[in-house]
Amino acid sequence: MPPAHHPNRDTVTTIREDGSRRFLYPADVRGRFSLARRISALLLIAVYALLPWIPVGGYPAVFLDVAARRFHLFGLTLAAQDIWLLFFLITGLGFLLFIVTALFGRLWCGWACPQTVFLDHVYRRIERWVEGDGVQRRTLADAPWGPGKIARAAVKHAAYIVVSLGIAHLFLAYYVSIPALWAMMTGAPGRHWAAFVFIALATGVVYFNFAWFREQLCIIICPYGRLQSVLTDDHTLIIGYDAARGEPRGPAGAHAAGDCIACDRCVRVCPTGIDIRQGLQMECIGCAACVDACDEVMAHTGRPPGLVRYDSLAGLARKPKRIWRPRLAIYSVLLLFGATAATWGVLSIHPVLLTAIRLTGAPYYLDQGIVRNQYLVRLVNKQNSPATVRLDVSGLRPGASARGVEDAIEVPPMGEELRPLIIEQSRSTYQGPFAFRVHAADPAEGVDVGLSLEFLGPATAGSYP
DSSP states (O other): OOOOOOOOTTSOTTBOTTSOBOOOOOOOOOSHHHHHHHHHHHHHHHHHHHTTTSEETTEESEEEETTTTEEEETTEEEEGGGTTHHHHHHHHHHHHHHHHHHHHSSHHHHHTOHHHHHIIIIIHHHHHHHHOSHHHHHHHHHSOOOHHHHHHHHHHHHHHHHHHHHHHHHHHHHHHOHHHHHHHHHSOGGGGHHHHHHHHHHHHHHHHIIIIITTHIIIIIOSHHHHHHHHOOTTSOEEEEOHHHHOSOOOTTOTTOOSOOOOOHHHHTOTTOOOGGGOOOTTOOOOOHHHHHHHHHHHHTTOOSOSEEEEOHHHHTTOOOOSOOHHHHHHHHHHHHHHHHHHHHHHTOOSEEEEEEEOSSOSOEEETTEEEEEEEEEEEEOSSSOEEEEEEEEOOOTTEEEESOSSOEEEOTTOEEEEEEEEEEETTTOOSOEEEEEEEEEGGGTEEEEEEEEEOOOOOTTSOO
């Protein structure tokens, strides 16, 4: 077995001294954390694969219908005008990630990030099935090309392409729905050329990432690892090496040696190639592979587990540990603010959206002693059933009347209707601009929404200060 590589910490772990890339072949590892990660990864993959199939309120659980400008999230339907809620959703998730990172370090990276989930539990699993364990894969990579190596490479990359196609198609299903995706798949590419080009490009990107780029995405592109030093402190739960117990390193039974026997097993299983004994590093994704590997070695040598473990820097230094810190208070307040705003926004969403604009042209018309304002009312039905809406105008000045609100308006499911609204007032009773309200109501569905508009006319004495 070749010796483990210990990179110079002036460079990232996958760059050799001459600047070339060092490809990684992580060894297999078994243990409680590896099993837990495998189960959580399978659950996350199942969620990703099943959400477009599970109906909620007549639509897939998550259906981002960009073409129709409707976004269905677990029974909640948002129109394009409701997209402002995404600001609070995204910022809320960001602050939640800040809290999780401050408490548990890069738990997201090692346990839930799609890059880690698919790479470690799908693509590398395929690689192990086809080419063997880490030592066998490294040996095969260094061997000259021959029939056996070509056959294994062909099988492996064919499987990669099939999985990449599946991931890309499922991603598209979130935007077009499964039935529409199936129609595109069974139809001629020319009939759905945009979707065909998207799938080809997405498959290529996914294949390139997981077949070759791999951990470079975490090390080079993803900014989260670099934010780790900002979001964490000495009391954050991380994966660390207990140097006080492990040093000095030496073979089992050596006089005055610590518990670390310098087997380098923790390095061999690391998916980013670091040596956890060198301390907290940007490349560490918190996957706990080194914890399971070291615990296995400790069990074989009759020593207690936990030489490499989840702990804080304070805990590893035998200092008091604190959970609640000022940064957590700040993150929690920001998260609470965002969650409150998002909750208010969701509760204020109505199944029927009412908007109105002044028609193009003059702001008002004066015709035969009548001042006339013209508006275009837009009703959007965000329900999966038709809505029968009646318009009502309130707050008109004496002598003013409304036209266009006499009949009920039938708005189809997930559709919209446009109706003109005309407000008139006799010139003799007009005293200046005033505000009024337009209401849209559907008692059967509990809909009652309104908005304010302004009536304009010619200037009169006392109209303006």
